[in-house]
Amino acid sequence: MTETRPAGTTWSGNHHYRATEVLLPADLDELAEVVASADSLRVQATRHTFNDIADADAALVSLERMPTRIDLVGDRVRVEGLVTFAQLAPVIEAQGRALHNLGSLPHISVAGATATGTHGSGIRNGNLSSAVRAVEILDATGRPHRIDQGHEWFPAAALSIGALGVVTAVELQTEPTYEVTQQAYTGVAWDDIAGDPERVFGGSRSVSVFTTWGDPAHDLVWAKSDAGAPEWVEDLGGRPVGDDIHLGRIRTVDNTTPRGSVGPWHTRLPHFRADALPSDGDEIQSEYFVPFAAARDALAAVRAIAPAFDAQLLVTELRTVAGDDLWLSPAYQHDVLAIHFTWRNDTEGVLAVLPHIEAALAPFDVRPHWGKAFTMPGAAVRAALPRAADFVAAAREADPRGVFRNAFVERALGR
Numbered sequence: 001m002t003e004t005r006p007a008g009t010t011w012s013g014n015h016h017y018r019a020t021e022v023l024l025p026a027d028l029d030e031l032a033e034v035v036a037s038a039d040s041l042r043v044q045a046t047r048h049t050f051n052d053i054a055d056a057d058a059a060l061v062s063l064e065r066m067p068t069r070i071d072l073v074g075d076r077v078r079v080e081g082l083v084t085f086a087q088l089a090p091v092i093e094a095q096g097r098a099l100h101n102l103g104s105l106p107h108i109s110v111a112g113a114t115a116t117g118t119h120g121s122g123i124r125n126g127n128l129s130s131a132v133r134a135v136e137i138l139d140a141t142g143r144p145h146r147i148d149q150g151h152e153w154f155p156a157a158a159l160s161i162g163a164l165g166v167v168t169a170v171e172l173q174t175e176p177t178y179e180v181t182q183q184a185y186t187g188v189a190w191d192d193i194a195g196d197p198e199r200v201f202g203g204s205r206s207v208s209v210f211t212t213w214g215d216p217a218h219d220l221v222w223a224k225s226d227a228g229a230p231e232w233v234e235d236l237g238g239r240p241v242g243d244d245i246h247l248g249r250i251r252t253v254d255n256t257t258p259r260g261s262v263g264p265w266h267t268r269l270p271h272f273r274a275d276a277l278p279s280d281g282d283e284i285q286s287e288y289f290v291p292f293a294a295a296r297d298a299l300a301a302v303r304a305i306a307p308a309f310d311a312q313l314l315v316t317e318l319r320t321v322a323g324d325d326l327w328l329s330p331a332y333q334h335d336v337l338a339i340h341f342t343w344r345n346d347t348e349g350v351l352a353v354l355p356h357i358e359a360a361l362a363p364f365d366v367r368p369h370w371g372k373a374f375t376m377p378g379a380a381v382r383a384a385l386p387r388a389a390d391f392v393a394a395a396r397e398a399d400p401r402g403v404f405r406n407a408f409v410e411r412a413l414g415r
């Protein structure tokens, strides 16, 4: 008999899963039985999403009791089950290897993050799904598939929003380990950021801009560099903030990674430390992607309507992601500017302001972050993703019974 536990809520508590229970198979055979006997099922991983993407009508399944091997073979690492970046990174670092980038937090699962196109920043850095070289998927009949770059489903499977089946293992590209130093600066004028985004976001390996769209005293440029302190920020008037760092209106807690000193990649690329609560905790997040080439106009469009969402906003973070070829990727075939919003944890209030932002960004073929709150109708999502129909066809082939096709997938991609 497969163990179960209650489904509960997403990490920030903004979504109560409709599914009542989570099934906890202990090995691949038990997982195959769970999948083959289900009419409706989704994987619940580390729950760091802000919508119903991971929900299902009946039950969820978690890999938390399954094996979590991490095997470095040549320049690839294969990770099983519910391994998080916090678990993976030190293991490959100890063997002289690294990932090309990380998101703002290491607490999230590799399978869940790559399923939703989770990203860090950097105009030359693709999202985390772009490092996927193969995935092992259990389809809706409980049959295993290894889908590598030669497989026709690969551009759907590397960023699958959980709609192809259960990802039981992911293989990621690694590179030789490297060190990073980071610093956060105040004093860079908004007009310099929005007027010359190529200079700002191209200045270092990874650059984030935190803003509340109003008071420049709250704005921060957070640069992560291969070498020492980057001259370009100081040339723009940036001054290191020291220990007293504030990310907009997020409650100040001691949760950030060390600044002003060099360290291994995985200790500096995330903003938040693995041993601390990331971000604010009592929040909802949304994020929209526009072509980087349209960054100036898109930033002006959002700034013009900022008073409409100011009451809900804790902070905005601006980042960049390099283009890729994955069919549902928010960076499909062009580099993007990522415009992120951390909101107060007020679902009604947030859902009321999102349409204003989506309307302001509509002229830029805006794409939403799969794991965050958005209200764009499915037709608009599909119009911005030219290979959405190919994704749906691959999902139908992998899952003809529609076991993994939940309400979120139907809303975004159609029935």
Ligand SMILES: Cc1cc2nc3c(=O)[nH]c(=O)nc-3n(C[C@H](O)[C@H](O)[C@H](O)COP(=O)(O)OP(=O)(O)OC[C@H]3O[C@@H](n4cnc5c(N)ncnc54)[C@H](O)[C@@H]3O)c2cc1C
Pocket: 011, 042, 043, 044, 045, 046, 047, 048, 049, 050, 053, 054, 055, 063, 081, 103, 104, 105, 108, 109, 111, 112, 113, 114, 115, 116, 117, 118, 119, 120, 161, 162, 163, 165, 166, 167, 168, 278, 279, 280, 285, 369, 370, 371, 372
């Ligand atoms: C504090 C905080 C900071 C964040 N920072 C960033 C950031 O810097 N960049 C960014 O892009 N996002 C960020 N996010 C968003 C988040 O990391 C992603 O949306 C990610 O998907 C979360 O993964 P998860 O496993 O926790 O989510 P879950 O909700 O558990 O899963 C996400 C999706 O993946 C599917 N899935 C998970 N595991 C499997 C599997 N084994 N097989 C098949 N499907 C699976 C689920 O069904 C679901 O659809 C942040 C979130 C929080 C809470």
